[in-house]
Amino acid sequence: MADLSIQELERTAQSYQKLMVPALFKEWPDQILEAKIKPGDKLLDVACGTGVLTIAAEDRLDQKGFAAGLDMNPGMLAVAEKLAPDIEWRQGVAEDLPWDDESFDIVVSQFGLMFFEDQQKALREMFRVLKSGGRLVVAVFNSLENIRGYKIMTRIYGQVVGEEVEQALRFPFSLGDVDELKSLCFKSDLTGAKINTCEGNAKFPDIRTMVLADVKGWFPLAGFVLDDHQIEEAVRMAESELKGFIAEDGSVEFPLSAHIIYTTIK
Numbered sequence: 001m002a003d004l005s006i007q008e009l010e011r012t013a014q015s016y017q018k019l020m021v022p023a024l025f026k027e028w029p030d031q032i033l034e035a036k037i038k039p040g041d042k043l044l045d046v047a048c049g050t051g052v053l054t055i056a057a058e059d060r061l062d063q064k065g066f067a068a069g070l071d072m073n074p075g076m077l078a079v080a081e082k083l084a085p086d087i088e089w090r091q092g093v094a095e096d097l098p099w100d101d102e103s104f105d106i107v108v109s110q111f112g113l114m115f116f117e118d119q120q121k122a123l124r125e126m127f128r129v130l131k132s133g134g135r136l137v138v139a140v141f142n143s144l145e146n147i148r149g150y151k152i153m154t155r156i157y158g159q160v161v162g163e164e165v166e167q168a169l170r171f172p173f174s175l176g177d178v179d180e181l182k183s184l185c186f187k188s189d190l191t192g193a194k195i196n197t198c199e200g201n202a203k204f205p206d207i208r209t210m211v212l213a214d215v216k217g218w219f220p221l222a223g224f225v226l227d228d229h230q231i232e233e234a235v236r237m238a239e240s241e242l243k244g245f246i247a248e249d250g251s252v253e254f255p256l257s258a259h260i261i262y263t264t265i266k
């Protein structure tokens with residue numbers, strides 16, 4: 001994560017919440033939580049961001065239930081705290097969870113695992129904090145080869161900004177190969193893990209919003225700043241190259257699939 005002030009982190013997280021969450025992240029909690037969460041559960045969401053999954057989970061819990069969200073980025077947590085002050089939000093890293101062994105009935109995580117420095121350690125940590133009989137559900141995006149909209153955008157940013165942005169954009173899709181994902185689960189001692197590929201859609205109101213979601217919602221975290229000319233060029237190229245995904249009203253929609261890992265602890 002680039003070295004930004006808390007104000008800059010929070011501003012970026014606000015853009016993430018406004019531009020990226022409705023377009024990319026809001027539809028997944030139903031598929032992730034479906035049939036896995038019970039009303040009295042103690043639940044942990046790892047790499048919770050602004051809390052879209054944590055908040056959806058908390059809505060399904062009763063008085064006995066409890067939800068906590070952890071993220072390394074204090075800007076994300078500041079936005080989450082304003083959205084749902086009753087949830088326990090903690091700053092920390094997935095590789096070293098600040099909870100005792102066997103603290104939770106269910107641990108969930110959506111679209112964070114790809115970014116963890118030590119993915120095996122993080123998965124072992126998620127297991128450690130689960131009680132016996134506990135459930136682990138982790139979602140990662142499919143590979144870029146299977147998500148045409150972002151494959152095209154990655155190339156466009158590469159041309160407009162440079163190779164470093166193209167490389168960074170590949171990162172969120174880096175666990176898309178199911179065989180590699182199975183091998184990661186195996187190496188992390190998640191031997192009974194099942195992986196389901198689920199279909200979803202990216203939906204933006206227009207191409208400009210889609211580009212601004214990247215430019216304002218996460219590029220600053222990676223240290224990328226685009227000038228107005230680069231933004232206009234990315235919008236112009238995307239309007240032409242994503243034409244097949246643009247409806248008459250200007251809205252953009254393209255398939256975005258994810259792999260969901262599910263396992264229980266004995």
Ligand SMILES: C[S@@+](CC[C@H](N)C(=O)[O-])C[C@H]1O[C@@H](n2cnc3c(N)ncnc32)[C@H](O)[C@@H]1O
Pocket residue numbers: 021025046047048049050051052053070071072073076092093094095109110111112115116117
């Ligand atoms: C793409 S966002 C997903 C956030 C959220 N789960 C959602 O669906 O909106 C990835 C998140 O992972 C967090 N993250 C990355 N590495 C982390 C780590 N090692 N420990 C905790 N959080 C991490 C980032 O700060 C970011 O909020």
